[in-house]
Amino acid sequence: MMLLMAGQAKQWERELRAAGETPAAGLDIAHLVLLLAACDRPGMPLDPYRAHLDDLANAARDALGEGASPPCGVVAGILSGVISGRFRYLGDAETYDDPRNANLAHVIDRRKGLPVTLGILYLHVGAKLGLDLSGLNFPGHFVLRLRVGGEATVLDPFNGGQPLSPADLLSLLRGVEGPEARLTPDACEEAGSRDILLRLENNILSRAIRGGDFARAREVVTRMIWLAPHRAGLRFELGRLEVHAGHMGAAADAFETCKDLAADIGETRIAGMAEEALRRLRTRLN
Numbered sequence: 168m169m170l171l172m173a174g175q176a177k178q179w180e181r182e183l184r185a186a187g188e189t190p191a192a193g194l195d196i197a198h199l200v201l202l203l204a205a206c207d208r209p210g211m212p213l214d215p216y217r218a219h220l221d222d223l224a225n226a227a228r229d230a231l232g233e234g235a236s237p238p239c240g241v242v243a244g245i246l247s248g249v250i251s252g253r254f255r256y257l258g259d260a261e262t263y264d265d266p267r268n269a270n271l272a273h274v275i276d277r278r279k280g281l282p283v284t285l286g287i288l289y290l291h292v293g294a295k296l297g298l299d300l301s302g303l304n305f306p307g308h309f310v311l312r313l314r315v316g317g318e319a320t321v322l323d324p325f326n327g328g329q330p331l332s333p334a335d336l337l338s339l340l341r342g343v344e345g346p347e348a349r350l351t352p353d354a355c356e357e358a359g360s361r362d363i364l365l366r367l368e369n370n371i372l373s374r375a376i377r378g379g380d381f382a383r384a385r386e387v388v389t390r391m392i393w394l395a396p397h398r399a400g401l402r403f404e405l406g407r408l409e410v411h412a413g414h415m416g417a418a419a420d421a422f423e424t425c426k427d428l429a430a431d432i433g434e435t436r437i438a439g440m441a442e443e444a445l446r447r448l449r450t451r452l453n
Contacts, residue, residue: 187395258279
């Protein structure tokens with residue numbers, strides 16, 4: 168059994184690493200999030216969860232109707248009616264920081280989660296139905312934008328897929344950034360699949376760091392690097408965590424890679440930070 172579980176873990180790692188070299192548009196985000204969930208639940212069978220994802224998409228397809236072209240508001244209502252109504256998915260407001268809320272398998276089991284994990288369910292259904300549904304780079308609270316024809320609406324997956332007006336978005340933003348925050352186009356820019364995956368993992372990372380579980384934080388950053396091997400900032404974070412663990416050689420490797428990646432893409436600030444981290448590390452080692 169242990170050998171089987173170890174073999175599965177290696178297979179998940181290979182698939183996640185392969186995703187790191189795949190263009191974002193070609194990523195199956197729900198499948199990858201299930202793999203990440205499986206990494207934290209050794210021996211977990213994936214097939215029942217994949218079947219459930221298919222059930223969600225099929226139910227939404229049936230509700231939408233074959234060949235139908237309803238307006239944006241109706242499509243939004245169908246999505247929320249299926250996902251939060253029929254299947255009873257809602258945000259976990261009572262135990263928001265429960266780590267299970269960031270694990271898609273647990274979210275499916277419990278029918279509750281974070282905005283981003285619930286949003287991934289909507290995105291999966293939208294992709295299967297060929298809808299123009301995307302996640303947004305909205306700070307602090309993951310939201311979705313649905314476009315149908317010339318119409319668009321923003322949906323809140325945490326609150327039953329309810330539509331959000333500009334005033335609602337501003338209120339959310341000010342809850343995160345303070346009363347002087349302004350709603351800018353940047354907050355409503357589309358997030359690619361890779362960025363959504365990293366946003367989910369960053370939820371886990373930040374909680375691990377806040378809880379002082381630095382071994383867990385290193386594990387999560389490593390997975391983030393599998394998914395985005397060319398993101399220099401992730402290598403810098405790994406270097407910091409390796410220093411904390413006393414792994415100075417691994418830390419130096421991470422900072423060197425960070426410096427090279429950052430220099431290649433013109434991120435001079437991060438390259439400088441990595442160079443300074445290396446200098447301090449060498450001082451400690453000499």
